[in-house]
Amino acid sequence: MPDNGHKLVIKSVSKTFQTKKARVTALQETTFDVREGEFVTILGPSGCGKSTILRVVAGLVEPSSGQVLLDGREIKSPGADRGMVFQSYTLFPWLTVQKNIEFGLELKNVDKRARAEIAQHYLKLIGLSGFENVYPVNLSGGMKQRVAIARALANEPEILLMDEPFGALDAQTRTIMQELLLSIWEETKKTIMFVTHDVEEAIFLGDTIYIMTARPGRIKEKIRVGLPRPRDYAVKDAPEFLEIKRRILELIREESIKAANAV
Amino acid sequence: MDGGLLNSKNMYKSWTDCLGAAHFALVFALWSALAYAGVVSNTFLPTPDQVLQTAYRMVVDPAGDNLLHHALISTLRVTVGFFISAVLAVPLGIFMGTLPKVRAFFEPMMGFIRYMPASAFIPLFILWIGLGEPEKVMVIFWGTFFQQALMVMDVTKNVAGELVEVSYTLGAKKLAVFSKIILPASLPGIIDTLRITFGWAWTYLIVAELVGASSGLGYVIIQAGRFLKTDVIFVGILVIGLLGMLTDLIFKLLYRVMFPWLTREGA
Ligand SMILES: Nc1ncnc2c1ncn2[C@@H]1O[C@H](COP(=O)(O)OP(=O)(O)O)[C@@H](O)[C@H]1O
Ligand SMILES: [Mg+2]
Numbered sequence: 215m216p217d218n219g220h221k222l223v224i225k226s227v228s229k230t231f232q233t234k235k236a237r238v239t240a241l242q243e244t245t246f247d248v249r250e251g252e253f254v255t256i257l258g259p260s261g262c263g264k265s266t267i268l269r270v271v272a273g274l275v276e277p278s279s280g281q282v283l284l285d286g287r288e289i290k291s292p293g294a295d296r297g298m299v300f301q302s303y304t305l306f307p308w309l310t311v312q313k314n315i316e317f318g319l320e321l322k323n324v325d326k327r328a329r330a331e332i333a334q335h336y337l338k339l340i341g342l343s344g345f346e347n348v349y350p351v352n353l354s355g356g357m358k359q360r361v362a363i364a365r366a367l368a369n370e371p372e373i374l375l376m377d378e379p380f381g382a383l384d385a386q387t388r389t390i391m392q393e394l395l396l397s398i399w400e401e402t403k404k405t406i407m408f409v410t411h412d413v414e415e416a417i418f419l420g421d422t423i424y425i426m427t428a429r430p431g432r433i434k435e436k437i438r439v440g441l442p443r444p445r446d447y448a449v450k451d452a453p454e455f456l457e458i459k460r461r462i463l464e465l466i467r468e469e470s471i472k473a474a475n476a477v
Numbered sequence: 478m479d480g481g482l483l484n485s486k487n488m489y490k491s492w493t494d495c496l497g498a499a500h501f502a503l504v505f506a507l508w509s510a511l512a513y514a515g516v517v518s519n520t521f522l523p524t525p526d527q528v529l530q531t532a533y534r535m536v537v538d539p540a541g542d543n544l545l546h547h548a549l550i551s552t553l554r555v556t557v558g559f560f561i562s563a564v565l566a567v568p569l570g571i572f573m574g575t576l577p578k579v580r581a582f583f584e585p586m587m588g589f590i591r592y593m594p595a596s597a598f599i600p601l602f603i604l605w606i607g608l609g610e611p612e613k614v615m616v617i618f619w620g621t622f623f624q625q626a627l628m629v630m631d632v633t634k635n636v637a638g639e640l641v642e643v644s645y646t647l648g649a650k651k652l653a654v655f656s657k658i659i660l661p662a663s664l665p666g667i668i669d670t671l672r673i674t675f676g677w678a679w680t681y682l683i684v685a686e687l688v689g690a691s692s693g694l695g696y697v698i699i700q701a702g703r704f705l706k707t708d709v710i711f712v713g714i715l716v717i718g719l720l721g722m723l724t725d726l727i728f729k730l731l732y733r734v735m736f737p738w739l740t741r742e743g744a
Contacts, residue, residue, distance in 0.1 A: 294648030
């Protein structure tokens with residue numbers, strides 16, 4: 215364990231993409247950290263570099279500067295200690311739900327019985343017991359994302375990275391998924407980094423919200439959400455919730471005015 | 478809700494089947510009308526029953542001109558040529574799709590050869606390897622191989638990047654990504670490539686049999702042309718069409734059996 219008690223440390227990380235036509239600064243120097251068991255949400259408009267941060271942490275993208283430490287060790291490549299759930303549906307279509315959940319375990323050579331047991335556990339956790347032999351093509355969008363969450367968790371990662379996982383779902387399903395995710399988090403006490411562009415989602419889920427601004431992407435503000443846990447959808451009408459929402463919308467407004475004047 | 482969708486889907490399916498059958502009926506009717514009414518002379522357009530009688534005569538013919546004998550030889554040639562091509566092209570295509578250096582080495586040359594008609598090579602092949610079976614197989618191989626490899630390359634190259642990325646975050650290393658993600662993800666596309674290129678292989682077979690052959694459906698057709706036996710030409714063409722349809726059907730069946738995960742249940 216690192217001495218400062220931080221699970222994940224993001225130290226002066228920046229990323230510039232070099233394309234054929236231009237250099238794009240996706241992320242300006244960014245520094246923050248995540249405590250063990252913390253639920254961090256990253257909120258920002260599309261194109262502000264949210265995915266880039268997550269992908270750097272996942273090890274899928276190499277930062278142009280800075281480093282990321284997980285439990286004090288520098289991240290250099292992708293690994294099973296950092297699970298990821300994408301916005302697009304990424305279940306392996308040729309594998310059944312159970313085989314999808316077992317994918318990481320099979321790579322680790324966990325034996326068949328133990329794999330099946332773990333899969334059963336997570337199927338129950340996501341409320342899809344009985345779906346083990348179904349192929350992803352037969353699942354709804356919400357179900358696919360639930361299985362994707364189970365697949366990431368079955369690997370017992372140190373941290374769960376979620377990149378707008380509910381972005382493609384309709385409003386009702388989205389609310390249900392948010393509550394489900396919170397109940398899973400209460401139960402597993404995983405450290406979670408959750409990216410979204412939905413203000414309410416960021417407040418409802420997070421302990422801490424990092425608000426990002428675009429062009430070039432950087433973190434503008436850190437907001438602590440003091441709302442009591444466990445939370446359910448009713449909290450979205452609580453005065454504290456509305457107060458935080460008002461503050462965030464004000465911040466976003468300031469930024470867009472600045473951006474409009476700059477042009 | 479699902480039931481309703483399902484029913485309308487099935488109804489739609491039988492509708493489209495009807496349309497397909499109607500097209501066959503239409504062409505057949507047109508052919509019959511033109512042939513029986515004598516609008517076109519039978520030397521140029523035989524009647525359907527002439528063609529049927531000829532086909533029957535050729536099937537029961539015990540001599541060397543037996544239709545089944547020719548069909549069998551052609552099928553063997555095309556299968557062997559296609560098989561050799563596939564055995565080499567599929568792995569090569571997969572490696573070209575996954576390893577940029579392999580791709581960089583092979584793609585330009587193959588893209589170049591692909592546009593040279595295989596039939597133009599026939600004289601060379603005859604000079605180099607003679608008029609026997611190897612030459613026929615070579616023509617089919619040459620016509621099929623390059624397309625096949627390039628198509629398989631495209632299929633493999635286009636496996637969704639996020640499937641690969643998510644497998645990395647689940648702990649997969651390069652070899653596992655290849656065997657557990659890229660291969661299964663490209664398999665349907667590869668089978669489809671084989672189905673399509675098998676059709677093309679038939680085309681090259683006929684080309685191969687037009688020159689210097691003494692058996693096979695292509696030979697039957699070219700011989701019949703010389704002696705103005707239009708009915709025999711028809712029989713030859715129709716048999717090739719039927720064989721083609723049959724292989725297409727087999728591939729489609731194979732596809733269904735191999736990839737149950739592609740179709741929604743009840744659809
Ligand atoms: N591989 C890449 N190559 C070039 N530019 C990229 C790449 N990935 C992201 N970008 C650019 O970086 C910026 C931030 O992207 P991203 O992190 O995906 O934003 P977000 O997830 O907040 O929508 C965007 O302008 C995007 O176009
Ligand atoms: Mg994004």
